[in-house]
Amino acid sequence: xxxxxxxxxxxxxxxxxxxxxxxxxxxxxxxxxxxxxxxxxxxxxxxxxxxxxxxxxxxxxxxxxxxxxxxxxxxxxxxxxxxxxxxxxxxxxxxxxxxxxxxxxxxxxxxxxxxxxxxxxxxxxxxxxxxxxxxxxxxxxxxxxxxxxxxxxxxxxxxxxxxxxxxxxxxxxxxxxxxxxxxxxxxxxxxxxxxxxxxxxxxxxxxxxxxxxxxxxxxxxxxxxxxxxxxxxxxxxxxxxxxxxx
Amino acid sequence: xxxxxxxxxxxxxxxxxxxxxxxxxxxxxxxxxxxxxxxxxxxxxxxxxxxxxxxxxxxxxxxxxxxxxxxxxxxxxxxxxxxxxxxxxxxxxxxxxxxxxxxxxxxxxxxxxxxxxxxxxxxxxxxxxxxxxxxxxxxxxxxxxxxxxxxxxxxxxxxxxxxxxxxxxxxxxxxxxxxxxxxxxxxxxxxxxxxxxxxxxxxxxxxxxxxxxxxxxxxxxxxxxxxxxxxxxxxxxxxxxxxxxxxxxxxxx
Numbered sequence: 001x002x003x004x005x006x007x008x009x010x011x012x013x014x015x016x017x018x019x020x021x022x023x024x025x026x027x028x029x030x031x032x033x034x035x036x037x038x039x040x041x042x043x044x045x046x047x048x049x050x051x052x053x054x055x056x057x058x059x060x061x062x063x064x065x066x067x068x069x070x071x072x073x074x075x076x077x078x079x080x081x082x083x084x085x086x087x088x089x090x091x092x093x094x095x096x097x098x099x100x101x102x103x104x105x106x107x108x109x110x111x112x113x114x115x116x117x118x119x120x121x122x123x124x125x126x127x128x129x130x131x132x133x134x135x136x137x138x139x140x141x142x143x144x145x146x147x148x149x150x151x152x153x154x155x156x157x158x159x160x161x162x163x164x165x166x167x168x169x170x171x172x173x174x175x176x177x178x179x180x181x182x183x184x185x186x187x188x189x190x191x192x193x194x195x196x197x198x199x200x201x202x203x204x205x206x207x208x209x210x211x212x213x214x215x216x217x218x219x220x221x222x223x224x225x226x227x228x229x230x231x232x233x234x235x236x237x238x239x240x241x242x243x244x245x246x
Numbered sequence: 247x248x249x250x251x252x253x254x255x256x257x258x259x260x261x262x263x264x265x266x267x268x269x270x271x272x273x274x275x276x277x278x279x280x281x282x283x284x285x286x287x288x289x290x291x292x293x294x295x296x297x298x299x300x301x302x303x304x305x306x307x308x309x310x311x312x313x314x315x316x317x318x319x320x321x322x323x324x325x326x327x328x329x330x331x332x333x334x335x336x337x338x339x340x341x342x343x344x345x346x347x348x349x350x351x352x353x354x355x356x357x358x359x360x361x362x363x364x365x366x367x368x369x370x371x372x373x374x375x376x377x378x379x380x381x382x383x384x385x386x387x388x389x390x391x392x393x394x395x396x397x398x399x400x401x402x403x404x405x406x407x408x409x410x411x412x413x414x415x416x417x418x419x420x421x422x423x424x425x426x427x428x429x430x431x432x433x434x435x436x437x438x439x440x441x442x443x444x445x446x447x448x449x450x451x452x453x454x455x456x457x458x459x460x461x462x463x464x465x466x467x468x469x470x471x472x473x474x475x476x477x478x479x480x481x482x483x484x485x486x487x488x489x490x491x492x493x494x495x496x497x498x499x
Contacts, residue, residue, distance in 0.1 A: 027350060111336075119334035119396075122294050123348045124320040130351075 009206040012128060013198065016136045016205075019129035023137070031134035039100045039135070040142030044149070047095055051150040054091050055157030058082055063166040072166045076177030079158035080151075084185040085245075088151035089143075090237055093196035096143060097229035101204040104135060105225035108208025109218035117209070127209075136201045143197030144190040151189065188244045192237060199232045247272040247436055248293055248404070252302035255288055262288050264460030265302070275430050275437040277451035279444065279482065284457040286440040287331070290406050293438065294326050295319060306404075324352065327397030327405040331412065333389035335381040341392045342368065342377030348400050367395045371425065387414045394422070398429065405429065407439040411446050419443065423450050444486045448472070456482065 022028050062078040108131065111117050120127045155177055162168035207225035211217045248270040255263040262285040270276040278286050291297045292304050295311050303312040311322050335344045342364050349360045368374050371391040373384075381389055390410065397405055407426065411419035427450050429435040441447055447454050448468045455465040458478045464471060472483060 114332055115330045115334040116336055118291075118296050119328065119330060119336075119393075121296065122323055122326060122328045123352065123396075124323050125347070125351045 005206070005210075008210075009202050012132065012206050012209070013136075013202045015126075015128045016132040016201075019126070019133035020137065022129060022133070028134060031130075032137045035134045035138030036142050039096070039138050040146060043096060043099055043146065046099065047092060047146055047150055048153050050091055050095055051088075051153035052157035052160075054087055054150075055079055055083065055154030055159075056161045058087065058154070059158030059161040060165065063162065063168070067166065072162075073168050073172050074176055075158060075162050075166065075168060076155070076173040076175070077180040080155055080177035080181050081185060083151040083154040083158075084181060084189045086189075086237065086241065088154060089147040089189045089193040089196060090233065091154075092143060092147040092150045092193055093200070093233040093237075094230065096139070096146070096196070097200050097204075097226055097233060100139070101200045101229045102222045102226050104201065104204035105208040105211075105222045106218055108205055109211035109221040112209060112211045113214050113218060132201070132205045135205065136198070139197035139201045140194060143200075144193040147189060147193035147196075148186075151186075184244070188240065192240050195236050195240065196233050199236060200229050203228045203232060247274075247307060248438070249305040249308075250289075250292070250302070251305065253289075253292060253299040253304060254301040255285070255292070255297060256300050257288070261460045263292075263299070266457075266460070266462050267302075268455060268462055268465055270436060270438055271452075272436055273430060273434045274452045275426060275439065275450050277439045277441060277447040277454045278457060279441060279447055279454060280457035281482070282442075285460060286457055287408050289457065290328075290408055290438060290440050293404075293406055294323055294328060324400070325403045327400065327402035329390070329394050329397045329405070329407045329410055331408045332386075333381070333393030335389055335392055335396070337381055339380075340377065341373060341379055341381065341384065341388075341395075344381070344392060345377075345395045345399050348396065352400070363399060364395075367399045368392075370398075371395045372421065387418050390414065391418075391422070394425070398435075401433070402435070404436045404438070407437065407441075409441055409443075410439060411441060411443045419446060420449075422446075426450050444483065 023032070058079050059075045063072045063075045066072045066074060117127050120130060159170060159173045162173045163170055204225040207221040211221040250266050250268050253263050253266045254261060266289065278289060280286050288297060292299060293311070295314065298312055303310045305311070306322055309322065311319070314322050335341070336347070339347065345367055346360050346364045349355055349363060355363070364377065365374065368377050371394050373388060373391055373395065376384055376388060381392070384392070394410065410422050410426070414422065423446050426437055426439065430437060439450065451468055453465060453467055454471040455462050456479055464474050464476055464479050466474065471479070474480070
């Protein structure tokens with residue numbers, strides 16, 4: 001993605017954001033709700049599995065290390081802070097980039113190839129307002145919510161490992177977890193997730209619209225969208241953490 | 247009504263259109279024929295500014311659509327209906343929703359009026375019982391007819407057809423021809439048709455133009471077109487067995 005493409009993607013985002021003023025239209029609202037269901041609710045299954053296992057792995061790794069110092073009772077704190085600050089939004093972002101970002105790029109790419117976008121233009125229907133805006137709205141709402149859900153499931157997963165493998169009782173695990181959970185961690189995590197939602201939608205829609213060369217082009221656009229989303233999520237995560245905690 | 251003035255368009259390093267000039271009169275059915283890849287669809291796309299010419303310009307009612315932007319372009323495009331080769335229906339909407347889309351998005355009609363107009367239009371193209379189906383549930387020919395319904399539902403003044411009969415059975419093809427001719431006769435619709443189907447071209451076209459090598463090498467009434475002495479036109483006619491006088495006369499009649 002060169003500088004020109006970054007500029008075009010930014011313009012796409014600005015136009016989609018400007019299209020939010022049409023949200024009062026019933027048809028727009030229906031599209032937003034439909035997108036929230038497809039991109040959010042339908043991702044719950046995979047997110048639940050990944051979140052629980054992420055929490056388990058975090059708890060096991062920190063628990064084993066802390067057991068040497070007889071501090072395994074504090075794994076709740078480690079899991080909670082890691083999930084809220086970093087792993088929750090990060091894992092959510094990666095899953096949505098892989099599942100939702102690829103689907104967006106493929107769908108819009110196919111629409112370009114089959115001239116559906118051109119048909120919208122001829123009908124004087126703005127494709128960005130009609131197609132990108134509902135997706136952007138849906139992702140801006142659903143990504144932070146899913147990130148919060150990932151944190152909860154991760155903490156539960158950590159608790160399971162704590163109880164079963166490290167003999168940390170539930171009440172101590174959750175007491176430690178909640179005692180050290182700060183509002184700032186939660187809000188920074190949600191902010192990160194919001195940014196990830198914006199990035200995934202912008203990059204995927206841009207790559208979809210830029211599709212050329214038929215079915216091969218759709219495949220290439222999808223692959224490119226996922227790779228760029230992954231990289232952008234990593235870089236943004238680092239920058240936001242640095243901004244709030246460094 | 248539509249005028250091409252020395253339009254040149256380069257695609258992939260090749261001049262697909264090389265100084266093409268012609269005009270389409272109001273209420274006329276203008277047919278463009280030619281081999282695959284000679285720029286027929288590109289010509290059509292210039293008329294609605296899906297493409298911009300590298301040189302020259304395209305005028306609609308004396309105003310340059312090539313230079314129009316924003317709301318002016320939107321206004322100019324509202325006069326057009328466009329039937330794409332594959333129908334270009336939105337996959338997640340039903341056939342009826344696809345047809346209703348331009349009315350819902352661009353007019354202030356009530357829901358009842360929209361439904362009435364959609365029913366009438368679907369009946370016109372023979373899809374009155376298929377409005378509830380999704381594009382993936384109907385055949386390619388039906389998709390094309392649904393695309394046609396969407397193109398004409400807003401009662402466009404100019405309808406552009408990109409291979410309206412390709413992939414259709416002969417009976418449906420003739421029905422589409424009759425529909426194009428009926429719209430011209432009854433509603434005064436101006437039509438520009440891109441096709442390979444000479445039978446269709448001869449039966450509906452007031453004038454037929456042939457593109458070859460980026461140039462418009464022939465543009466004439468059907469009777470004159472079939473008598474053209476240009477080797478490219480002769481070869482095109484021979485490829486579809488329309489060289490004997492009796493054959494083309496019957497079609498034109």
